[in-house]
């Protein structure tokens with residue numbers, strides 16, 4: 001069975017009610033809670049850090065999908081592991097030994113993710129595809145929620161979904177940025193099995209209905225992709 005994961009992004013929540021918002025995402029049927037960490041250097045925005053992440057961990061049963069948009073992920077890894085992350089995704093473009101950082105995340109028993117900015121070609125990720133549990137394709141320039149989905153990234157999603165490395169190491173493919181019911185379906189049709197959505201879910205009048213619609217449409221598209229492309233079943 002091909003499994004689809006929906007990860008509501010807490011970046012789009014009401015920050016005055018963070019715990020309640022995390023529980024709202026859980027009640028609405030999210031699978032993971034996506035947690036965006038921004039340092040004001042790697043991206044031109046600052047979000048929050050390990051203490052707030054630990055508070056989220058106390059607020060919800062959802063596994064925390066921590067996305068580090070920070071220049072030195074290696075220096076902060078241990079603090080996010082301690083905060084209770086289930087998986088940690090680091091950027092290929094950040095300043096660190098990528099293979100070593102992925103190794104440390106896995107050694108701590110967490111899922112290791114590798115993120116690529118929209119303009120970073122998929123081939124740059126090739127040396128790491130046997131060491132990652134997830135590859136995140138940014139579908140907006142990282143830094144802010146509420147931006148427009150960049151459809152030209154779908155070619156990269158497809159290339160990574162069909163890459164032979166995935167046969168021996170079946171990493172998930174996550175898309176992040178501008179995901180709504182329509183772009184979720186387009187992404188799943190290109191092979192993305194893990195969908196991050198902030199604004200479209202948290203701003204929906206009925207979050208549970210928005211999650212259900214996105215899941216239904218995207219799951220169908222992913223199943224069609226797996227059938228037609230003989231893509232790796234995950």
Ligand code: DX5
Pocket residue numbers: 009010011012034036067140141142143144145146147176177178179196197198199200
């Ligand atoms: C952007 C973040 C995203 C953000 C997505 O840099 O990595 O996770 O929360 O927000 P939406 O879904 O509003 O584009």
Ligand code: ZN
Pocket residue numbers: 009034035036067176196
């Ligand atoms: Zn993110």
